[in-house]
Amino acid sequence: MCSQAIERWFAAEARNLPWRSNRTPWRSLVSEFMLQQTQVARVLERFEPFLERFPAAKDLAVADVQEVLSMWQGLGYYRRARNLRCAAQAIVTEFGGEVPLDVDALLTLPGVGRYTAGSIASIVGRRRVAIVDGNVTRLLARVYCDGGIPEDRSYVNRMWSRSQALVEESEFPARLNEGMMELGAVICTPTSPSCDVCPLNDRCQSLSAGCVAEIPPAKRRANRAVLHHHSVVIRRRGKLLLERRPESGLWAGLWQAPAIEGDGELSGGELADQLGFPVERLARLGSITRQLTHRTVHIHVHVADLASGVRMPEVDGRKWVRDADLSGLPLSSAALAVLAVPGAAAC
DNA sequence: GAGTCGTGGTA
DNA sequence: TTACCAAGACT
Structure with a gap:
């Protein structure tokens, strides 16, 4: 009875x-990968361009990681x-190029967990399987007045049981x-729901x-560690010096x-x-701060010239790029903000 | 179970 | 200004 009320509402109100x-x-x-922990409005900007470039799994499977990251720029959680590229490769090699529609098969794909598998299997594959995401959790916790602690495994299990x-x-x-x-997203919202x-x-x-x-209670979050990054904007002959970040950790593989x-x-x-290399006329331009989920990053932005006579050839992980070519490389929003600090832009 | 991994909007 | 949050997955 609860189900049919939701189904009727969705049939009439769906965006x-x-x-x-x-x-x-x-x-x-x-879309499911992009929507993980990411709001619809942000995904809307990136979805169609990504699909136009990678219209099928086989197209993404053979793509260069750097280009994939570039198409993901601004979405975060890179x-x-x-994972989506690896999943595309598995879809080609293990499933004949077609996205599987059974939960068990979907769960073998990297980056596909319980929610994503259930979503694809039920909404696309028409399987009778449950899903629980942040919206569903909030909706069910309120409907059943479950004042439990979201971090508890028993709480999560109750949500899956109710959904099932x-x-x-x-x-x-x-x-x-x-x-x-959808109900959780537009009616049963975290604050001021439209009851x-x-x-x-x-x-x-x-x-x-x-x-x-009061339901559900806010998840408790660990205090954010404070980090200091010291960035140096260096230009020579109209080009900007960039380095690629390590392949693991924060902003892995992105340029800065x-x-x-x-x-x-x-x-x-x-x-x-x-x-690690000599610079001249090092000057501090200012600082910006990025609040991440688990860190506060203060980025102190400097500008400098490479010391005269010093060669700085391109090697793996280092590039000289024109501003016009920046769009071809994946940069985090923070790295872009560094380059936008007054005084850091090209003259 | 807790930590890691981004981003920008909202109150 | 600070904190919370979003169609989570993985270690």
């Missing part, structure tokens, strides 16, 4: 999103882009699952108990102005000593 029209398994897989029960009584599992997510127009407001236990605002990273601040002399 027209690009991955819902022309819904092929491949388009759905790409490991998803690498709803799917089993559902008339259209695909519509139910998508409807639960007055919610199709479940006649059976929501939190609403009748008056505790909607050469930087020294540490726990504290550095004097200009210390920075020059640690750079």
